[in-house]
Amino acid sequence: MSDDEVDQELLVLLRKSLGIANGSVSQPPETKVLEGAEYVYDNAIDVALDPQGTKAAASTIWALMQSKGYSTKAWSSHELHPQTRDAAAVDFIFTMDLLNFCFWSEGTSDGRFSVNYRGKTWTGYWSLVAALHRALDEEIPITSSDFWQDRGECTDEVLRYVFRSATKEQIPLLEKRMACLREAGQILYERFQCSFTTCIREAKGSAAALVNLIVENFPCFRDEVKFEGKKVRLYKRAQILVADLWACFEGESYGRFDDIGKITAFADYRIPQMLHSLHCFHYSPPLDHHIRQLRPIESGHSWEVQLRGCSVWCIELIRREIVRRNPGVAVNAILIDFFLYDTMKQLEAEGLEAIPHHRTRSIWY
């Protein structure tokens, strides 16, 4: 072999050992959600972050999280969350976060969609979780993708029965929820041996890679929007799915991710409400009035994107402030977000909501 040929051979071997294919260094996976959230924050004119409020919120949140010993254990402490750590829990969490959107009601609080289960009346997110448990108790395999695929067994009538309400109001967007189940069932069957555990294995321990795999393969998770000329990725349900796995399995087994810190807060309708109540947010007068009048905001509208993107960015700033004041602490956007959601639900239960949440009907959150 000539000297050149030897050099070429060595270069090929070196590239292989460094995992460099055809000259490009393989970059670690990124979701680009935080990049998009910062872009929204930089270009928002109806939602402004209050630096003092955000700093004060960081110390309040951290003090409360510490006093409560808030950790991934809080996830399983909710009586309706899966208590096992097995493939059945993965199926339950996938089904739950496939449908984890849009529970708010036009009507008064007592007429809203709710589910009676284990002697309690559940509303909002918990009504979904309760309905899934109720179906399983009734021998309806609602967390099985094979079942979603079986048009003879899994009929529209059966799904209407699964999500039946204790009130006259049915679950919002029922037809879209049915479509999500059938679409996901088809994709799991065609590409992932009928199980989401295959997706987890293909992500090879990367949370970001799993989020990207989910949004690339499942259109009903592809939560992205055009804002001021740029595609902004929010990926709320794809991210909360990964976060729920991580919390349920406490970072082990199907919840083991080396880069869980890349998961951001979840851009829903509760977090903006909580951040406004914590004086981290200020709304422009037109937006403030619109929200207080309980008027709907169309999915994709600039106001909606500003509310969602600024929420994700604000919780990143809160996280950075907590870490700055407490170097080396193990806090991430997920735990801050989970804590804020649970706290918001307590305020709601006590009738202490300072401002309504915004009202957008969509499958994205």
Ligand SMILES: Nc1nc2c(c(CN[C@H]3C=C[C@H](O)[C@@H]3O)cn2[C@@H]2O[C@H](COP(=O)(O)O)[C@@H](O)[C@H]2O)c(=O)[nH]1
């Ligand atoms: N940002 C964020 N959004 C969350 C959750 C959860 C529940 N997560 C559980 C898991 C760990 C936590 O400790 C919680 O126990 C639901 N949601 C969203 O809120 C809306 C439902 O509101 P309401 O109708 O009032 O129940 C809807 O868009 C739903 O997708 C969260 O944690 N963070």
